[in-house]
Amino acid sequence: MIADRLYESVGNKGNVCVGLDTDIEYIPEEIIKKYTSVEDMIFEFNRRIIDATEEFAACFKVQIAYYEAYGIDGLRAYSKTMKYLRYRGHIAIADIKRGDIAKTAEMYARAHFEGDFESDIITLNPYMGVDTIEPYLNYVKNKDKGLFILLRTSNRGAEDIEDIISCENKRIYNHIGEKIDTLSKRYMGKYGYSSIGLVAGCTDIREGQEIREKYKSSFLLIPGYGAQGGAGKEASVYLKDGNGGIVNSSRGILLAYKKHENGEKKFEIYAGEEAKRMKEDIEIAAKL
Amino acid sequence: MIADRLYESVGNKGNVCVGLDTDIEYIPEEIIKKYTSVEDMIFEFNRRIIDATEEFAACFKVQIAYYEAYGIDGLRAYSKTMKYLRYRGHIAIADIKRGDIAKTAEMYARAHFEGDFESDIITLNPYMGVDTIEPYLNYVKNKDKGLFILLRTSNRGAEDIEDIISCENKRIYNHIGEKIDTLSKRYMGKYGYSSIGLVAGCTDIREGQEIREKYKSSFLLIPGYGAQGGAGKEASVYLKDGNGGIVNSSRGILLAYKKHENGEKKFEIYAGEEAKRMKEDIEIAAKL
Numbered sequence: 322m323i324a325d326r327l328y329e330s331v332g333n334k335g336n337v338c339v340g341l342d343t344d345i346e347y348i349p350e351e352i353i354k355k356y357t358s359v360e361d362m363i364f365e366f367n368r369r370i371i372d373a374t375e376e377f378a379a380c381f382k383v384q385i386a387y388y389e390a391y392g393i394d395g396l397r398a399y400s401k402t403m404k405y406l407r408y409r410g411h412i413a414i415a416d417i418k419r420g421d422i423a424k425t426a427e428m429y430a431r432a433h434f435e436g437d438f439e440s441d442i443i444t445l446n447p448y449m450g451v452d453t454i455e456p457y458l459n460y461v462k463n464k465d466k467g468l469f470i471l472l473r474t475s476n477r478g479a480e481d482i483e484d485i486i487s488c489e490n491k492r493i494y495n496h497i498g499e500k501i502d503t504l505s506k507r508y509m510g511k512y513g514y515s516s517i518g519l520v521a522g523c524t525d526i527r528e529g530q531e532i533r534e535k536y537k538s539s540f541l542l543i544p545g546y547g548a549q550g551g552a553g554k555e556a557s558v559y560l561k562d563g564n565g566g567i568v569n570s571s572r573g574i575l576l577a578y579k580k581h582e583n584g585e586k587k588f589e590i591y592a593g594e595e596a597k598r599m600k601e602d603i604e605i606a607a608k609l
Numbered sequence: 610m611i612a613d614r615l616y617e618s619v620g621n622k623g624n625v626c627v628g629l630d631t632d633i634e635y636i637p638e639e640i641i642k643k644y645t646s647v648e649d650m651i652f653e654f655n656r657r658i659i660d661a662t663e664e665f666a667a668c669f670k671v672q673i674a675y676y677e678a679y680g681i682d683g684l685r686a687y688s689k690t691m692k693y694l695r696y697r698g699h700i701a702i703a704d705i706k707r708g709d710i711a712k713t714a715e716m717y718a719r720a721h722f723e724g725d726f727e728s729d730i731i732t733l734n735p736y737m738g739v740d741t742i743e744p745y746l747n748y749v750k751n752k753d754k755g756l757f758i759l760l761r762t763s764n765r766g767a768e769d770i771e772d773i774i775s776c777e778n779k780r781i782y783n784h785i786g787e788k789i790d791t792l793s794k795r796y797m798g799k800y801g802y803s804s805i806g807l808v809a810g811c812t813d814i815r816e817g818q819e820i821r822e823k824y825k826s827s828f829l830l831i832p833g834y835g836a837q838g839g840a841g842k843e844a845s846v847y848l849k850d851g852n853g854g855i856v857n858s859s860r861g862i863l864l865a866y867k868k869h870e871n872g873e874k875k876f877e878i879y880a881g882e883e884a885k886r887m888k889e890d891i892e893i894a895a896k897l
Contacts, residue, residue: 390724438677476737488775
């Protein structure tokens with residue numbers, strides 16, 4: 322089960338999820354000059370980042386929007402990146418945040434759990450309800466695939482739906498969270514975690530602690546480290562004995578080279594150093 | 610403004626939105642045998658459906674999941690379909706239901722309002738809040754683009770979030786709907802409709818009437834006609850003097866040929882007939 326693979330990977334390598342949100346603008350000129358196609362530029366950059374950070378990365382998350390933005394060529398780079406990650410034995414998370422029903426959701430499942438874009442875990446948006454999750458469950462059960470479903474996000478807009486308090490005196494994200502929790506318990510791995518996890522990022526530490534406490538068997542995908550402002554202390558709130566959560570950083574790692582003079586010549590080395598620093602930052606905070 | 614183009618198109622051609630949710634399984638054998646690539650098969654089918662239904666179609670909606678499911682090849686067919694629709698002067702809606710924040714949303718905007726996948730209007734998912742909408746507004750203002758944002762959907766799962774009643778005694782979809790309504794009034798066309806519309810499908814007629822009454826300046830995209838069970842009477846509830854709404858049918862039109870013996874030889878003719886029948890069905894109901 323993917324839940325077990327992820328648990329073991331976190332145990333071995335720490336909590337860092339390297340986010341491959343690769344914009345062309347992030348890629349050093351040396352690579353840009355070497356190739357004529359966007360596909361090759363993006364893939365070469367990603368491959369070198371992957372190789373340089375894998376020692377400190379529990380998994381990799383690829384944000385598909387950055388690739389869709391470059392059309393067919395961008396999606397070819399996305400496909401190559403996914404294939405390379407899986408070929409190297411890494412856990413590849415497709416950050417697609419799809420949300421749709423019935424046959425449309427079946428088609429998304431096929432798109433991202435098979436074929437050109439095959440990944441190990443995808444992110445989903447639950448706005449339309451639990452029936453938007455069901456078409457993916459066959460893959461979770463029979464194909465070792467996993468899901469991370471949006472629960473509470475750390476952006477300002479979280480107050481517009483997620484944080485609203487219902488007439489039952491419960492926040493909306495907990496309404497949907499409880500239903501997902503019930504569902505996720507049908508797909509438990511041997512370490513006490515389900516292959517259906519949640520995306521959780523809070524600005525408030527107490528709320529983070531409540532989420533960790535309430536969704537005991539859910540892996541948490543925590544965005545917002547680094548470029549988005551969080552740090553090890555905040556992230557560690559979502560962990561349980563150092564496991565049960567992965568903390569994503571994208572620009573913080575991809576653009577680490579920009580903090581160094583002439584850094585772009587050794588961009589992957591700085592990315593690796595930043596992944597290592599982040600891993601240790603979270604580990605230290607988790608032990609406090 | 611796209612709101613005005615859509616209003617005029619509905620005035621001229623009626624309320625039908627032809628849904629190009631094209632699965633390979635829907636394509637007659639004659640076309641399958643003629644080509645070797647999925648790209649060519651899907652595009653040829655779509656092109657013939659477009660040509661045969663355009664007289665009765667206010668617009669076309671392309672559900673990207675069906676194309677993503679076939680990987681790069683499928684997305685090439687998606688790109689060609691979008692280009693053909695726009696070349697022929699039709700309004701092309703990309704049913705992508707994306708929902709993300711900040712730079713990720715900017716990348717989705719670029720992906721679907723420029724380049725290979727350029728469309729006129731996209732659908733969005735508001736779970737993460739109003740700040741997920743903002744990155745698209747520049748295109749609405751300066752590039753004649755439009756949005757349809759998920760409000761109330763007709764699936765069973767609507768009860769899991771959308772329909773929950775808040776501590777202010779208001780349904781969640783109205784919480785987000787009111788915020789979108791305020792925003793949408795900044796992008797009004799000359800006929801009293803905004804370029805930011807809503808996706809609304811109810812199983813309850815009274816609730817449909819309330820949505821129509823409450824969101825006066827919003828175009829409504831109404832799914833669920835035909836294969837999903839709705840009919841002209843239900844759909845007409847969302848219209849105002851016959852305009853202000855488009856009613857989507859996908860399988861009902863694409864697979865109309867299956868109701869006829871040897872229908873696949875003239876699949877596009879049956880699709881055209883079904884679009885015409887549907888247009889008249891809604892018109893008659895709207896006048897009652």
